[in-house]
Amino acid sequence: MLEITNLHATVADKPILNGVSLHVPAGEVHAIMGPNGSGKSTLAYVLAGRPGYEVSEGSATFGGADLLALEPHERAAAGLFLGFQYPVEIPGVSYLQFLRESLNSQRRSRGEAELSGGEFIKLAKAQATLLGMDAEMLKRPVNVGFSGGEKKRAEMVQMGIMNPKFAVLDETDSGLDIDALKAVGAGINRIMRAPEKGVLLITHYQRLLDYVEPDKVHVLRAGLIERSGGPELAHELEREGYAEAAA
Amino acid sequence: MTAPFPTRKQEEWRYADLDALQPVWEQLGDVATLVLAAGESLEEMWLPIADDVQVRRVQLALGEGANARIFALNNAPVYGRIELEVSLAEGAEFELYAANIGAGLSTNEIVTNVKHVGEGGRSRQVIRSVLNGKAIGSYLGKVEVARGAQQTDAEQSVKAMLLDRGATANCKPELEIFADDVKCAHGATVGELDAMQLFYAESRGLDPASARALLLEGFVMGLWDSAGEADAIGDAARAALRRAA
Numbered sequence: 001m002l003e004i005t006n007l008h009a010t011v012a013d014k015p016i017l018n019g020v021s022l023h024v025p026a027g028e029v030h031a032i033m034g035p036n037g038s039g040k041s042t043l044a045y046v047l048a049g050r051p052g053y054e055v056s057e058g059s060a061t062f063g064g065a066d067l068l069a070l071e072p073h074e075r076a077a078a079g080l081f082l083g084f085q086y087p088v089e090i091p092g093v094s095y096l097q098f099l100r101e102s103l104n105s106q107r108r109s110r111g112e113a114e115l116s117g118g119e120f121i122k123l124a125k126a127q128a129t130l131l132g133m134d135a136e137m138l139k140r141p142v143n144v145g146f147s148g149g150e151k152k153r154a155e156m157v158q159m160g161i162m163n164p165k166f167a168v169l170d171e172t173d174s175g176l177d178i179d180a181l182k183a184v185g186a187g188i189n190r191i192m193r194a195p196e197k198g199v200l201l202i203t204h205y206q207r208l209l210d211y212v213e214p215d216k217v218h219v220l221r222a223g224l225i226e227r228s229g230g231p232e233l234a235h236e237l238e239r240e241g242y243a244e245a246a247a
Numbered sequence: 248m249t250a251p252f253p254t255r256k257q258e259e260w261r262y263a264d265l266d267a268l269q270p271v272w273e274q275l276g277d278v279a280t281l282v283l284a285a286g287e288s289l290e291e292m293w294l295p296i297a298d299d300v301q302v303r304r305v306q307l308a309l310g311e312g313a314n315a316r317i318f319a320l321n322n323a324p325v326y327g328r329i330e331l332e333v334s335l336a337e338g339a340e341f342e343l344y345a346a347n348i349g350a351g352l353s354t355n356e357i358v359t360n361v362k363h364v365g366e367g368g369r370s371r372q373v374i375r376s377v378l379n380g381k382a383i384g385s386y387l388g389k390v391e392v393a394r395g396a397q398q399t400d401a402e403q404s405v406k407a408m409l410l411d412r413g414a415t416a417n418c419k420p421e422l423e424i425f426a427d428d429v430k431c432a433h434g435a436t437v438g439e440l441d442a443m444q445l446f447y448a449e450s451r452g453l454d455p456a457s458a459r460a461l462l463l464e465g466f467v468m469g470l471w472d473s474a475g476e477a478d479a480i481g482d483a484a485r486a487a488l489r490r491a492a
């Protein structure tokens with residue numbers, strides 16, 4: 001479903017990704033682990049199309065189509081969702097307005113009917129409740145005054161509302177206490193565990209993987225996939241650290 | 248009695264559209280006075296009207312521990328001026344959240360003089376301008392901290408977005424501080440929408456034009472986030488933005 005081949009990318013002329021190859025078939029969850037600065041977020045941004053993240057070589061296809069040829073909003077409409085490591089604050093724009101306009105814009109470009117205000121609020125409230133977030137928070141400006149954990153939970157509420165085909169989740173688990181971690185893990189399983197969907201789960205720690213069991217685990221180091229394996233690789237990394245596991 | 252007609256030599260009238268002001272000075276030149284007694288609170292919404300030239304000149308005196316919050320939208324078709332002189336006694340708090348939204352050949356300006364007279368006063372001025380065509384938007388903000396006004400906390404945040412090459416934003420924060428234990432912060436930017444906010448919005452499915460429009464709206468609407476009842480000023484600002492963008 002997501003096929004990355006020999007992907008090279010630079011940020012501010014500095015090479016960060018040095019030939020990443022990765023295939024996530026439909027129905028699978030793949031975890032990407034790796035030390036700080038190894039290029040995990042860069043990979044996530046390149047997949048979502050962040051300006052300034054230049055692909056110098058290689059390819060990425062999504063459902064057979066050239067992902068890298070699409071604008072960020074077209075990737076979203078195609079069903080790609082990026083859960084941000086650092087969700088962005090937007091003062092003056094309420095979550096409800098932000099998500100309703102975003103979702104309807106996606107639906108328009110897919111030729112689907114837009115949701116009315118009432119329909120959207122119902123959907124948003126249901127998703128917030130499922131993730132244990134007070135739906136009143138959706139009336140507030142996007143992420144303004146949210147704690148780190150609330151921001152991450154809100155990313156998952158957004159994912160529930162958008163109902164994407166594929167999610168790249170960049171350290172969604174960092175900054176979460178154990179209850180929030182459980183809620184987020186359950187949210188990922190509920191929203192994304194389906195035969196026609198896929199997930200790339202970027203994480204530092206084993207603990208989220210206790211709730212969202214990955215089909216494969218990859219270790220990214222210095223912009224390259226250094227090792228791949230089954231779920232047991234995450235346990236090994238947890239026990240021995242990246243240096244040992246690499247050796 | 249109306250004050251003598253101003254001249255451009257007076258700093259606070261430097262960017263004003265005096266030609267537009269001249270014929271209406273007799274009606275608009277008066278300064279209104281508001282006095283808050285100790286501990287009193289005030290929240291005001293200043294909305295624009297339909298007139299070509301709109302001038303609001305206010306003197307506001309805050310007693311000990313009094314607090315005033317003013318939300319203002321400056322959006323005159325020809326010349327708009329919001330002029331505020333504020334004095335703060337001990338522990339008083341003053342907040343101004345104001346927007347200049349200007350289109351065409353208009354001039355809209357906000358001119359403030361905030362005088363911290365007593366100790367421990369707090370003032371916060373947040374100004375956002377959105378200007379298109381050849382519109383001019385100005386903020387001249389003087390903050391005076393008197394000798395005895397220790398522990399004053401004064402903040403000025405001024406940002407402008409120019410939608411066309413011909414538009415102009417003037418920003419002149421000025422500090423006159425005679426106390427040594429004070430915090431005075433000011434920041435001013437002219438320019439671009441935040442690149443990370445744009446990418447975040449686009450990653451959720453908004454096309455670039457819609458993302459820009461939404462962020463521009465947020466740039467202004469964020470001013471009213473702390474208002475008790477922001478529907479009227481929010482609607483007026485949204486309508487003004489639609490005309491300008």
Ligand SMILES: Nc1ncnc2c1ncn2[C@@H]1O[C@H](COP(=O)(O)OP(=O)(O)O)[C@@H](O)[C@H]1O
Binds near residue numbers: 011034039040042043
């Ligand atoms: N905007 C940027 N400008 C310059 N260098 C960057 C930028 N973003 C990331 N980098 C660099 O790219 C490398 C990988 O960063 P990142 O992808 O954030 O790693 P990770 O998410 O694995 O911690 C780091 O060396 C970082 O300093």
Ligand SMILES: [Mg+2]
Binds near residue numbers: 040041042085
């Ligand atoms: Mg990262």
